[in-house]
Amino acid sequence: MRIVVVGGVAAGMSAASRARRHDPGAQVTVFERGSEVSYGACGLPYVIGGDVERFEDLIARTPAQLRGRGIGVRLRHEVTGVDAAARTVTVQGRAAGRTVTEPYDRLLIATGVRAVRPEWAQTDLGGVHVLRDLPDGRAIQASLRGARRACIVGGGNIGLEMAEALRSRGLEVTLLEQAPEVAGRMLDREYQRRVRAEVERGGVEVRCGTAVEGLGSRGGRVTEVQTGSGPLRADVVIVAVGVQPNTELAQAAGAALGQTGAVAVNARQETRVEGVYAAGDNTESTHRVTRRKVHLPLGLTANRMGRVAGVNMAGGDARFPGVVGTAIFKTFGLGVARSGLTQAEAGELGLDALSVDVESTDHAGYYKDAAPIHVRLTAERASGRLLGVQLVGQPGSVKRVDVVAALLHRRGHAQDLFELDLAYAPPFSGVWDVLLVAADRLGQALRQARSQP
Amino acid sequence: MRIVVVGGVAAGMSAASRARRHDPGAQVTVFERGSEVSYGACGLPYVIGGDVERFEDLIARTPAQLRGRGIGVRLRHEVTGVDAAARTVTVQGRAAGRTVTEPYDRLLIATGVRAVRPEWAQTDLGGVHVLRDLPDGRAIQASLRGARRACIVGGGNIGLEMAEALRSRGLEVTLLEQAPEVAGRMLDREYQRRVRAEVERGGVEVRCGTAVEGLGSRGGRVTEVQTGSGPLRADVVIVAVGVQPNTELAQAAGAALGQTGAVAVNARQETRVEGVYAAGDNTESTHRVTRRKVHLPLGLTANRMGRVAGVNMAGGDARFPGVVGTAIFKTFGLGVARSGLTQAEAGELGLDALSVDVESTDHAGYYKDAAPIHVRLTAERASGRLLGVQLVGQPGSVKRVDVVAALLHRRGHAQDLFELDLAYAPPFSGVWDVLLVAADRLGQALRQARSQP
Incomplete structure (x- = not known):
């Protein structure tokens, strides 16, 4: 064979x-x-940012x-x-x-x-990069020597990870996003805003609703990014508008x-x-x-x-089980995770969805380092079937997205989530884990929605 | 009403x-x-240890x-x-x-x-405590003033949480456990050993297989714990042998x-x-x-x-959904979690169980602060139905026990766990989360077991 x-x-x-x-x-x-x-x-931004020592x-x-x-x-x-x-x-x-x-x-x-390169980015100018593979990573690394100002074009997870990486390297960073908010594909609007706020707290200038029109250069190297709202000086430009x-x-x-x-x-x-x-x-x-x-x-x-x-x-028989749309990333001090569908995605697919938002602490409120965690849980209005979850909180707190992913795999309902015997001790969660709180609220909202014709 | x-x-x-x-x-x-x-x-040990400021x-x-x-x-x-x-x-x-x-x-x-008080602990001696409620907590707090040596009797989760708390308060701590290892009810033997090793690294003297025979005192306060292997000086004794x-x-x-x-x-x-x-x-x-x-x-x-x-x-109709035996605790730098049954518990119930052990890192091995995580995953040999999971690792890494709990609720199989679309980015897990690695190994082990009559 x-x-x-x-x-x-x-x-x-x-x-x-x-x-x-x-x-x-x-x-x-x-x-x-x-x-x-x-x-x-997936580790490339962390080498560039210095959390991982070498590309090797x-x-x-x-x-x-x-x-x-x-x-x-x-x-x-x-x-x-x-x-x-x-x-x-x-x-x-x-x-x-x-x-x-x-x-x-x-x-x-x-x-x-x-990586998608818009027309303005189809150039050999020094300092203009995408980030897909190891050579891209090394090229960015080389480009950063002596660079002071970086412009990231695109506010998806790569752009947001790179924003943190380049700030870690001490650069002034501006992030441009054509859409009204960052993280547009992953989250609903309010959760996008929380991510932007965190990136801004990290010292990044975020300009949403801003389209790039061209690049300025000198001596074969990029010097500025031209936008609808004027030019922006940049020694390095990272193009992260999709793949x-x-x-x-x-x-x-x-x-x-x-x-x-x-x-x-x-x-x-x-x-x-x-x-x-x-x-x-x-x-x-x-x-x-x-x-x-x-x-x-x-x-x-x-x-x-x-x-x-x-x-x-090789002659065996294996099947791909499908996905439930789980994704996660970290930017600055924030972890961001989702699984299933957002409310917006459900709407685009013509599903009648209902979401609840819960803010709680990621572990017992009285225990040290408890931090806010925001959860949006979404279900189909008529059936109560879970459609999706979005979480933003401390990085260590959002991997619990996997619990909802497990239920989405099996077409579980809000009530199924609420009934789970999840692990509790003060350093790990509230007595009612925030996912249980969200499932409870969602159950209530679903019952109310059903009782109101 | x-x-x-x-x-x-x-x-x-x-x-x-x-x-x-x-x-x-x-x-x-x-x-x-x-x-x-x-x-x-559940927060009492953390007040005593100082992670939470006040009992209130x-x-x-x-x-x-x-x-x-x-x-x-x-x-x-x-x-x-x-x-x-x-x-x-x-x-x-x-x-x-x-x-x-x-x-x-x-x-x-x-x-x-x-709290169970063995006969030797049925005393009004100063310095001898159980820990169930706020008054117990306050009494221990008061007892610690001027105390130098503590003896904890019982190596369950309360004993192990208190071991950390009392070390944080600067005491010399000895932990006595009658059974051959600590955390006996929660974990299989090898995982018990990992917990003991961590507690010992934290500066606690752990004596397993040691039964308490009595207490010595002076002026109405405990001064020593008498054991089969000799006396042990103690200003404070915490009795945590069960409830x-x-x-x-x-x-x-x-x-x-x-x-x-x-x-x-x-x-x-x-x-x-x-x-x-x-x-x-x-x-x-x-x-x-x-x-x-x-x-x-x-x-x-x-x-x-x-x-x-x-x-x-109040006239409604609610049902308790049952439990799957999920539990979690932290002691020193270790998080310990389990759900379902251990291999030992399955054996006691007459179930023909098969377990695999996986050691991996809790997030991408190349990413900063990656630490070992140990997972034991157990299934019923004939059917492949999941029976339980045990995890020890960094505290932030073991809450993923909840994913297995979700599957245990629905009588899921090893293959169901392996198929999950879990969240991956380098700061959060390996590409294959350790739970997926364990599920894969368990699937292989189950197939091998079936092919060998």
């Missing part, structure tokens, strides 16, 4: 490892166009270690074509410039996403894209082309709450898809 | 509040034999505030008898010494537990005790006596994993039972 994997980061490496484990006789080759494989891209710390396994596990790793090799009928791929070695044809029995396309799936190779192989624009697969991570699998950030998945296809490129999802693909390519 | 509540701490006050909220016309009277109501007894900080609502909510509170009034046929209670005012008879339509007996339910009043009313020795109730918190309810630490509950009756006197359970009783006494 010859298994070829295109892309050696999250999904690709998971697939390769799993395939070998499932079938130790399989010949597994990973082609990676970059110079590194098997690293945690993000590398889970070196090519040599992987070869020791029987996985062939070919760095700086880009797969440029697929002949699905002949079951071959065309591979271009970057160093040698040679193009070779490699046969496969099973092919995984794990080409990930690329788009790298689907070209999958399309060349004959795979279909889904309505999300990412590669369409079944639960076995199979594309519609026999022998061709897709997994990771380039691939769409199924949302268990809405039962719709979604494109949510996140680390766990990518690894899980890769694992499923690896087992199946 | 005249509702009488006996006992004004967790279950009693929850019931009183709920009853009033459910039926604002109800006449609700709480008789409390102590001088305070509505306080968080533990009080959620004063009698005056409760009266403002329409709840009559009679402090220092002990209910000494019940005539269930006549629906009256006999109440003795401690101050006046007067005995009166009070009628009720619904009666809640929320008399809690008392037993205060069932006398319930029995006097005609209520039955269950096989656990605590008061037997149905899911509405009704005893077998018409109009008489029981709730809180004196009452048994149903374990959802084993479907057996258990007596697990814990804060959330008590509050929840009280709430259910309150709604029902």
Whole structure:
């Protein structure tokens, strides 16, 4: 069994490892166009900010270690074509410039996403960066030497993580966001505001509703960002306005894209082309709450898809269970988490949703370092079925999002959450954990809503 | 509707509040034999240790505030008898010494537990204490003045919390435990050892397998603890060897005790006596994993039972959903949590259980302050149904026990846990949260066990 994997980061490496484990006789080759494989891209902002010492710390396994596990790793090799009928791929070695044809029995396309570059950012100017991979991280690191002013364009989680990182490095930081608030995709408006307030407390100037119109430069380096409300001086510009799936190779192989624009697969991570699998950030998945296809490129999802693909390519039978839209990030002293749908997302999908907001303390109010935690819990009005949760609070307090994620997986109701025997001692929560308080309030609101026609 | 509540701490006050909220016309009277109501007894060790400034900080609502909510509170009034046929209670005012008879339509007996005092501890000697209520806490506080050496008898969660508290106060602390290890009821042996090691690192001398035989004293104050392995000097002795339910009043009313020795109730918190309810630490509950009756006197359970009783006494219909045996505590730098059953408990119940142990880091290994977390996950061998989890790690990391609790509620399997879309970013967990790693390993172990007849 010859298994070829295109892309050696999250999904690709998971697939390769799993395939070998499932079938130790399989010949597994990973082609990676970059110079590194098997690293945690989610850690990049923390190296830049200094919480992690070196970029190399993000590398889970070196090519040599992987070869020791029987996985062939070919760095700086880009797969440029697929002949699905002949079951071959065309591979271009970057160093040698040679193009070779490699046969496969099973092919995984794990080409990930690329950062979106608006027209004004399609430039070779020094100091203008996106953040997707290790080379991006190193380039930003190099760019920061001597830099005083940074401008981050985009207030999603990468932008917000980078805002903290660059403040940690002592830069003046301005964050520009075209939408009315930051964290727009993750949270409802009031929770977005709490995040912005925290970022502002951290010393970042946040300008929402601000579109970038162009860049100014001198000597090949960026010097300013031009916006609708005037120019802004900047030595470094981080463009973090979103990502788009790298689907070209999958399309060349004959795979279909889904309505999300990412590669369409079944639960076995199979594309519609026999022998061709897709997994990771380039691939769409199924949302268990809405039962719709979604494109949510996140680390766990990518690894899980890769694992499923690896087992199946090696002759096993694994299924991707779907996602419930869980996400989490930290910016300055705030943890932000969500799962399921926001009230706004539920509305866009035509669901009649009802939300309650609870503010409490993350552990017993009398115990040291108790801090506020805000929870929004959302359910379907008619049925009481949970739709989603949003939390902002101390970083250590928001991982409890996972409890709601567990219920969303099983289409649980507000009452199911309220009945949970959650852990209590004063250093850990209130007697009634804030999730129980929220579930109780939501139950009341649902009953009231039902009694008022 | 005249509702009488006996006992004004967790279950009693929850019931009183709920009853009033459910039926604002109800006449609700709480008789409390102590001088305070509505306080968080779980916080007592933290006041003694200094993490909470004053005992008064533990009080959620004063009698005056409760009266403002329409709840009559009679402090220092002990209910000494019940005539269930006549629906009256006999109440003795401690101050006046007067005995009166009070009628009720619904009666809640929320008399809690008392600390077990072995024969050697049944003494009025100064410096010998249990820790159940605010007066106990204040007495310990007073006893600590000038004290240098403390001996804690009992290595359960109270003993372990007090060990930390007394070390924080600068005392030399010895902890004696009759069993072979500390935390015996909560954890399997290897996890008990980790807890002991942490307590020892905190400077506590731990002597397991050591029984107390008596106390030595001078001038009415304890001076030493006599053990099988010799005497031990001590200015203060904390007796924390367990609790037993205060069932006398319930029995006097005609209520039955269950096989656990605590008061037997149905899911509405009704005893077998018409109009008489029981709730809180004196009452048994149903374990959802084993479907057996258990007596697990814990804060959330008590509050929840009280709430259910309150709604029902006021004419509503609420049901106690049962527990899954979740518990958590902190000692020194360690958080300890469990839910469901340990391997040992499963064995005692005749269940064929299989456990896996995972050691990982609580967040991404490369991110600052990543610390070890140990997880034991247990399932039923034949079915794969989850039976329980044990976690020890940094305090901030073990509240994820709640995710497993959520699955235990719904009789989830190892595979259900593995499929969860849990939150990941480097400051919060590994890409695969340690619970997912454990679920994966458990799934493998279960498959192996099944393939080997």
